[in-house]
Amino acid sequence: MATGLVITLAACSPGGNDGGETSGQDLSILIGSSGQAETDAVTQAAEAWAEETGNTVEVIAANDLVQQLGQGFSGNNPPDLFYMPWDQFQTYAGQGFLEPYADDLANADEFLPALREQFTYDDQFYCAPKDFSTLALQIDTAAWEAAGLTDADVPTDWDGLAQVAAQLTTDDTTGLVLGREYARIGVFMGQAGGGVGDADEVTADSPENAEALEYLQGLVEAGNLAYPQDVEAGWAGEAFGLGRGAMTIEGPWINGAMANDYPDREFISVELPEGPGGPSTFAFSNCWGIPAESDTRDAAIDLVEYFTSDEQQLAFAEAFGVIPSTESGSSAYAEQFPENAAFVAGVEYAQSPVAFAGAATAVTEFNASLETQGLADPAAVLGPFQENLQAAADKANG
Amino acid sequence: MTGTASGSRRGGGIRRGEARAGWLFVTPAVAIVGVFLAIPILLALWVSFSDWNGFRSPLNPNVNFVGLDNYAAITTDTGLDQRNFGRAVRNNLWYVVFVVPLQTIVALLLAVQVNRAVLRGRGFFRTAFYFPSVTSTVAIVVVFQFLFTASGAVNAVLGFFGINGPNWFNDPSGVFHNILAAVGVTSAPAALAESGPLGVTWWEWLAGPSVAMSSLIILAIFTTSGTFMLLFLAGLQNIGAEVDEAARMDGAGPVRTFFSVTLPMLRPTLFTVLTLGLIGSWQVFDQIYVLGGSTAGGTITTPAFLAYQTSFDDLKWGQGAAIAFILFVFIILLTLFQRWVLRERDPKGMGRGGRRAGRGGAADPRRHEPDAASAAVGADPADRALLTGADAREDGDAGPRDGSRS
Numbered sequence: 141m142a143t144g145l146v147i148t149l150a151a152c153s154p155g156g157n158d159g160g161e162t163s164g165q166d167l168s169i170l171i172g173s174s175g176q177a178e179t180d181a182v183t184q185a186a187e188a189w190a191e192e193t194g195n196t197v198e199v200i201a202a203n204d205l206v207q208q209l210g211q212g213f214s215g216n217n218p219p220d221l222f223y224m225p226w227d228q229f230q231t232y233a234g235q236g237f238l239e240p241y242a243d244d245l246a247n248a249d250e251f252l253p254a255l256r257e258q259f260t261y262d263d264q265f266y267c268a269p270k271d272f273s274t275l276a277l278q279i280d281t282a283a284w285e286a287a288g289l290t291d292a293d294v295p296t297d298w299d300g301l302a303q304v305a306a307q308l309t310t311d312d313t314t315g316l317v318l319g320r321e322y323a324r325i326g327v328f329m330g331q332a333g334g335g336v337g338d339a340d341e342v343t344a345d346s347p348e349n350a351e352a353l354e355y356l357q358g359l360v361e362a363g364n365l366a367y368p369q370d371v372e373a374g375w376a377g378e379a380f381g382l383g384r385g386a387m388t389i390e391g392p393w394i395n396g397a398m399a400n401d402y403p404d405r406e407f408i409s410v411e412l413p414e415g416p417g418g419p420s421t422f423a424f425s426n427c428w429g430i431p432a433e434s435d436t437r438d439a440a441i442d443l444v445e446y447f448t449s450d451e452q453q454l455a456f457a458e459a460f461g462v463i464p465s466t467e468s469g470s471s472a473y474a475e476q477f478p479e480n481a482a483f484v485a486g487v488e489y490a491q492s493p494v495a496f497a498g499a500a501t502a503v504t505e506f507n508a509s510l511e512t513q514g515l516a517d518p519a520a521v522l523g524p525f526q527e528n529l530q531a532a533a534d535k536a537n538g
Numbered sequence: 539m540t541g542t543a544s545g546s547r548r549g550g551g552i553r554r555g556e557a558r559a560g561w562l563f564v565t566p567a568v569a570i571v572g573v574f575l576a577i578p579i580l581l582a583l584w585v586s587f588s589d590w591n592g593f594r595s596p597l598n599p600n601v602n603f604v605g606l607d608n609y610a611a612i613t614t615d616t617g618l619d620q621r622n623f624g625r626a627v628r629n630n631l632w633y634v635v636f637v638v639p640l641q642t643i644v645a646l647l648l649a650v651q652v653n654r655a656v657l658r659g660r661g662f663f664r665t666a667f668y669f670p671s672v673t674s675t676v677a678i679v680v681v682f683q684f685l686f687t688a689s690g691a692v693n694a695v696l697g698f699f700g701i702n703g704p705n706w707f708n709d710p711s712g713v714f715h716n717i718l719a720a721v722g723v724t725s726a727p728a729a730l731a732e733s734g735p736l737g738v739t740w741w742e743w744l745a746g747p748s749v750a751m752s753s754l755i756i757l758a759i760f761t762t763s764g765t766f767m768l769l770f771l772a773g774l775q776n777i778g779a780e781v782d783e784a785a786r787m788d789g790a791g792p793v794r795t796f797f798s799v800t801l802p803m804l805r806p807t808l809f810t811v812l813t814l815g816l817i818g819s820w821q822v823f824d825q826i827y828v829l830g831g832s833t834a835g836g837t838i839t840t841p842a843f844l845a846y847q848t849s850f851d852d853l854k855w856g857q858g859a860a861i862a863f864i865l866f867v868f869i870i871l872l873t874l875f876q877r878w879v880l881r882e883r884d885p886k887g888m889g890r891g892g893r894r895a896g897r898g899g900a901a902d903p904r905r906h907e908p909d910a911a912s913a914a915v916g917a918d919p920a921d922r923a924l925l926t927g928a929d930a931r932e933d934g935d936a937g938p939r940d941g942s943r944s
Contacts, residue, residue, distance in 0.1 A: 206850060206851055207850045210592055210849070210850040210851075210853065211850075213592055213593050213594075214592040214593070214594075214596075214855070216594050216595060228851070231852065231853055232853075235591045235592070235593060235853055236591075236593065237593055369688075369705050369708050372687070372688030372689045372705065373688075374687070432593075497852075497853075498852065500851065500852065501618055501619070501622070501852060502618060504832045504836065505618060505622075505836070507832075508710070508832070508835040508836040509835075511710055511834075511835040512710050512711075512835045528617075528618045531617055531618065532618075
């Protein structure tokens with residue numbers, strides 16, 4: 141709280157009326173909540189802060205976060221603080237919607253580098269990562285034991301993954317069930333040493349990416365990899381919960397989904413196997429966005445510091461299962477929740493999924509082409525992906 | 539206000555002040571239409587010509603006029619935006635082609651059935667058929683999602699008959715493509731592989747609605763038929779029993795009566811139903827939004843949803859507004875076209891005799907009754923002579939009743 145006080149005192153200096161008051165402010169906070177637990181936890185924390193600092197807060201759980209944000213900004217009445225999803229961040233930053241405040245935070249240096257990078261635009265660290273998720277490999281322990289596999293067989297490379305997938309495949313169960321979309325298949329591109337690049341250099345049609353698709357297509361043809369649609373499930377987690385897949389690749393949200401829908405499914409999460417290009421996974425995160433030139437800037441920053449303190453982040457982790465975004469917070473989390481250690485470990489080598497302005501449309505198109513054409517001919521899906529991303533990059537670079 | 543109004547009333551025959559008073563009275567309505575309709579539409583028109591990114595007011599000084607750039611991006615500039623728009627139009631076009639005729643036919647059949655005097659429990663059926671229309675589309679979509687999942691009720695029923703049902707809402711394959719695939723054609727012939735309008739190949743244009751879109755078509759017919767049934771029912775009840783009777787006297791069977799008497803007399807209703815159906819199905823949004831919009835390989839995206847997505851997700855508000863305006867113009871043109879197709883044709887050209895012209899036009903649908911009855915028996919002069927007699931008698935019978943009604 142010392143830092144909060146410093147800011148408060150600084151703000152009391154004369155002439156500091158341009159967003160500089162940190163008490164007596166009315167803050168509206170728009171969150172894209174995963175459920176009542178998250179809404180309650182955030183509301184409680186915000187109210188505790190408000191009482192301590194003499195502000196008032198109102199936490200609004202959005203039905204459709206992006207739509208409500210867009211509406212708020214276009215109506216010139218954005219929330220004072222909001223969840224900024226990673227896939228929209230660069231679009232918003234590029235359009236000048238966001239206040240680049242994160243370097244002013246007292247704990248600015250404590251955030252994990254991969255997350256810091258995710259919310260950096262034009263070399264400016266815009267907003268504080270709220271928490272993060274990475275992808276890991278989930279293994280159904282019952283199926284694993286039934287196939288006669290032991291701890292020593294946990295796959296660490298592509299060959300190992302192919303092998304256990306083959307061993308786990310039975311008449312009713314496919315070894316690995318994986319979402320047929322960039323956000324899952326992209327980790328294999330990274331493991332092959334590729335990736336789709338960024339706005340400065342688009343590398344979607346690289347040979348490494350083709351290699352990744354060929355590897356996955358090999359698994360499909362061997363019958364050891366299926367997509368959720370093929371096993372009559374809405375998403376990979378459902379297929380995993382129903383026992384139609386013995387392994388899947390999802391983030392920490394799988395814990396909540398399994399606990400709610402398939403409480404009998406016992407599983408572990410391990411780090412993703414390495415590919416020829418080394419280990420790789422995706423990190424997804426939201427940050428705490430503050431609108432540009434906000435009247436309540438300093439109070440909002442103070443609240444972000446409160447929210448992103450290790451103590452508070454661990455409380456959030458306990459309440460609704462997210463992983464703290466700071467170095468010390470995440471390691472404390474890994475100790476407290478050893479079953480989720482794989483997700484924390486992944487952040488060391490995680491890539492950010494492509495997210496520059498306009499990339500989302502190209503990614504949607506890529507996902508659609510995977511659905512209609514499959515992976516059999518990598519060039520046929522990667523070529524247009526490259527073309528569309530490049531066009532979006534050219535536009536994003538002006 | 540009252541002063542002006544009563545003043546003009548006191549003015550007796552001098553009605554000069556009335557125009558002003560009239561304007562005064564409609565001012566609230568004009569203001570409401572202006573604020574909630576005219577100004578937003580003009581503002582949206584401006585946005586479609588600007589580079590507004592959704593930050594602050596669209597009229598702030600940082601917003602620039604960019605001419606037709608937004609329109610060009612989705613229509614003439616080759617690229618993903620153009621292709622996405624083309625596909626959205628394609629998806630919606632097939633949706634309209636199937637939904638509008640089917641829902642009209644289903645609605646008409648239902649209306650005729652529940653209009654029959656002999657039907658027991660008419661009230662029950664009327665309510666039952668109308669029920670989907672008063673239920674929220676969103677709720678129905680959610681129920682349909684359960685029914686149409688890969689392991690859902692619909693596929694269970696199909697499985698009972700030995701049919702392996704598709705993964706409905708996730709299947710991006712076009713139904714025409716699937717039919718062609720059944721006879722061995724799986725890729726585009728060279729003539730169709732070329733790029734057609736809006737960057738979408740002819741092969742894709744002709745794919746038909748995807749399986750996912752077909753489920754939405756079924757859903758739309760299910761939900762809207764009830765509403766239109768009600769309109770048809772109102773139209774049917776406007777047709778007096780004597781008209782049916784006259785047709786029967788002239789020897790027309792039930793089928794002939796329906797097509798030659800009932801249907802022509804329902805033309806104003808038919809126009810309303812088709813127009814509302816056309817506009818509604820070109821603006822389809824709720825269902826798509828609930829399903830996530832870009833699932834099923836982008837085959838359920840419609841221009842209305844694309845306008846929303848382009849604006850809110852990609853913050854390209856100008857482009858989104860441009861899509862909305864193209865859709866707007868498109869709907870207007872289609873409605874005009876439909877009006878032209880369903881127009882009251884020149885009676886002479888149709889060989890229906892000059893009776894309608896003699897009666898002075900189409901203002902009151904009930905005035906056509908005898909006319910339509912004459913259509914029932916065709917243009918044969920002998921028939922017409924017969925009809926004149928029937929008409930005269932009918933007119934005499936119906937006269938007083940008609941007079942008291944109108």
